[in-house]
Amino acid sequence: MGATTTxxxxxxxxxxxxxxxxxSHKRWDLFFAxxxxxxxxxxxxxxxxxxxxxxxxxxxxxxxxxFASFPSRRAENAGILSAWxxxxxxxxxxxxxxxxxxxxxxxxxxxxxPRNWMTDVIxxxxxxxxxxxxxxxxxxxxxxxxxxxxxxxxxxxAGLTLALLILPVVIVAxxxxxxxxxxxxxxxxxxxxxxKWQTTHDHIIPYSMAGILTGVIIGLARAIGETAPxxxxxxxxxxxxxxxxxxQATAPFVNFEWLTSPFTVMPIQMFNxxxxxxxxxxxxxxxxxxxxxxxxxxxxxxxxxxxxRLRRNIKW
Amino acid sequence: xxxxxxxxxxxxxxxxxESLALKAEAKGLDFYYGAFKALKxxxxxxxxxxxxxxxxxxxxxxxxxxxxFNRMHDLYPGNRYQGEIRMYxxxxxxxxxxxxxxxxxxxxxxxxxxxxxxxxxxxxNVAYGMRVxxxxxxxxxxxxxxxxxxxxxxxxxxxxxxxDLAFNLSGGQQQRLCIARALATDPEMLLxxxxxxxxxxxxxxSIEELVxxxxxxxxxxxxxHNMQQAARISDYTAYMYLGEIIEFGETDxxxxxxxxxxxxxxxxGRFG
Numbered sequence: 001m002g003a004t005t006t007x008x009x010x011x012x013x014x015x016x017x018x019x020x021x022x023x024s025h026k027r028w029d030l031f032f033a034x035x036x037x038x039x040x041x042x043x044x045x046x047x048x049x050x051x052x053x054x055x056x057x058x059x060x061x062x063x064x065x066x067f068a069s070f071p072s073r074r075a076e077n078a079g080i081l082s083a084w085x086x087x088x089x090x091x092x093x094x095x096x097x098x099x100x101x102x103x104x105x106x107x108x109x110x111x112x113x114p115r116n117w118m119t120d121v122i123x124x125x126x127x128x129x130x131x132x133x134x135x136x137x138x139x140x141x142x143x144x145x146x147x148x149x150x151x152x153x154x155x156x157x158a159g160l161t162l163a164l165l166i167l168p169v170v171i172v173a174x175x176x177x178x179x180x181x182x183x184x185x186x187x188x189x190x191x192x193x194x195x196k197w198q199t200t201h202d203h204i205i206p207y208s209m210a211g212i213l214t215g216v217i218i219g220l221a222r223a224i225g226e227t228a229p230x231x232x233x234x235x236x237x238x239x240x241x242x243x244x245x246x247x248q249a250t251a252p253f254v255n256f257e258w259l260t261s262p263f264t265v266m267p268i269q270m271f272n273x274x275x276x277x278x279x280x281x282x283x284x285x286x287x288x289x290x291x292x293x294x295x296x297x298x299x300x301x302x303x304x305x306x307x308x309r310l311r312r313n314i315k316w
Numbered sequence: 317x318x319x320x321x322x323x324x325x326x327x328x329x330x331x332x333x334e335s336l337a338l339k340a341e342a343k344g345l346d347f348y349y350g351a352f353k354a355l356k357x358x359x360x361x362x363x364x365x366x367x368x369x370x371x372x373x374x375x376x377x378x379x380x381x382x383x384x385f386n387r388m389h390d391l392y393p394g395n396r397y398q399g400e401i402r403m404y405x406x407x408x409x410x411x412x413x414x415x416x417x418x419x420x421x422x423x424x425x426x427x428x429x430x431x432x433x434x435x436x437x438x439x440x441n442v443a444y445g446m447r448v449x450x451x452x453x454x455x456x457x458x459x460x461x462x463x464x465x466x467x468x469x470x471x472x473x474x475x476x477x478x479x480d481l482a483f484n485l486s487g488g489q490q491q492r493l494c495i496a497r498a499l500a501t502d503p504e505m506l507l508x509x510x511x512x513x514x515x516x517x518x519x520x521x522s523i524e525e526l527v528x529x530x531x532x533x534x535x536x537x538x539x540x541h542n543m544q545q546a547a548r549i550s551d552y553t554a555y556m557y558l559g560e561i562i563e564f565g566e567t568d569x570x571x572x573x574x575x576x577x578x579x580x581x582x583x584x585g586r587f588g
Contacts, residue, residue, distance in 0.1 A: 187432070193449070194448045314435040314483075
């Protein structure tokens with residue numbers, strides 16, 4: 001009887017020790033969770049505070065007129081017409097230049113390039129290019145596009161500069177999307193006698209399209225907010241006219257003069273207004289900033305939507 | 317032990333030797349992954365319209381050997397063949413550097429370990445081999461797709477939803493779809509790389525039944541991890557170990573009276 005009691009006591013003691021041990025382990029869970037929440041909140045709250053501060057200042061200025069007016073010396077008449085049109089056209093050029101170049105380079109590196117030291121060097125450098133400060137691209141573009149090629153301080157120059165800037169993003173996104181395709185799918189195509197190009201065209205590119213488009217849009221969302229390289233190539237800060245429209249009523253119906261037109265973009269317009277002393281221009285800057293943030297968020301939402309739509313049919 | 321195996325084996329009349337024709341033959345085949353020699357001096361005949369099984373423990377080189385037949389190794393750098401695989405009746409060494417691997421793959425189709433349908437419709441999966449060959453006339457493609465799906469015993473299940481995505485099929489159906497895809501271009505030879513290892517027993521049985529029917533039309537080379545499967549469906553069996561063919565012979569002979577002690581140990585389950 002005595003032996004049994006001792007046994008039970010021993011058992012209870014062991015259990016107590018075990019529970020104490022688990023409790024002490026769980027204290028660390030609680031500790032890390034608290035630290036994690038703090039870290040998360042720091043970032044999110046900072047953004048939310050900034051956004052609301054900007055919204056409070058800017059929302060009253062966001063009227064249809066704000067989108068339809070050119071900049072003006074009088075803050076209450078000033079708008080972002082030339083800025084958002086300029087941003088849109090520059091993004092168009094950027095996308096048209098970056099997508100074929102980036103996707104082509106990514107597909108080549110992943111599917112065609114032989115594995116040797118040359119491609120290793122190129123691969124490392126493509127990744128490094130993503131970290132080059134954007135103003136350096138601006139300097140490069142000033143020398144190459146503006147002076148060497150004589151493209152001037154135009155929409156074309158800005159679009160090509162930003163295309164260079166996001167090219168690494170597009171290349172890396174393309175390669176990652178391609179790598180996500182299982183080897184078995186690729187081998188399945190080759191086993192039916194497909195050539196490299198047939199495999200690439202019929203399988204690799206379509207199946208990696210979701211990832212590629214996501215990368216492109218995220219790249220564009222970065223490019224739309226870029227200020228430094230655009231200033232470097234000499235975008236004007238005060239533009240009170242629109243570029244010639246790309247389509248016209250008379251033959252040949254399309255017009256490429258807009259490519260060579262001077263321009264401004266959203267962040268430059270914003271930068272211009274923030275440097276003015278009058279309070280009213282600060283409100284304009286806040287409103288333009290709000291529009292820019294919303295444009296970026298919409299682009300990111302679009303990226304998520306496209307990814308979801310295109311990946312719906314692909315399961316692996 | 318061998319008595320038990322004997323009664324479990326399916327009864328099959330032995331083919332008259334004179335009806336045998338060679339479809340392919342490995343002659344002194346060596347294969348290297350970089351510096352690692354994965355296949356060592358393999359000699360093996362593949363008879364026309366027979367099923368030849370490759371068995372052996374993991375890492376013995378059976379898949380490597382199979383993938384040499386359609387030059388799959390050419391897709392990756394650092395792989396090297398030595399020796400020959402001759403294909404008949406044209407008596408060409410399909411491993412020769414001047415033979416285009418694409419040509420070899422157009423003649424010899426393959427079914428993989430895990431079903432690997434393309435993320436396209438059922439119809440487009442089967443039609444892909446024709447697209448690759450620039451066969452695009454709708455009536456021709458329709459006809460071949462139906463024929464291939466019938467041969468793969470899948471037609472009745474999918475004929476009303478040919479334009480559904482292939483991913484919506486069950487695992488066994490997907491594997492039969494992959495077989496249909498491989499059959500649609502009338503290959504001279506069909507390679508199976510453990511085609512049932514990812515499938516449940518019922519789906520496995522249907523694939524085995526299919527292989528049994530296909531032997532009348534096409535030469536089959538199959539890698540299997542499952543010895544009972546080799547015994548059930550093959551006419552010839554090669555037992556491989558560490559990159560060598562230890563024993564090759566008629567399946568009945570290999571499973572009932574293996575000449576080699578190692579083969580016997582493996583098939584009686586003493587190791588592997």
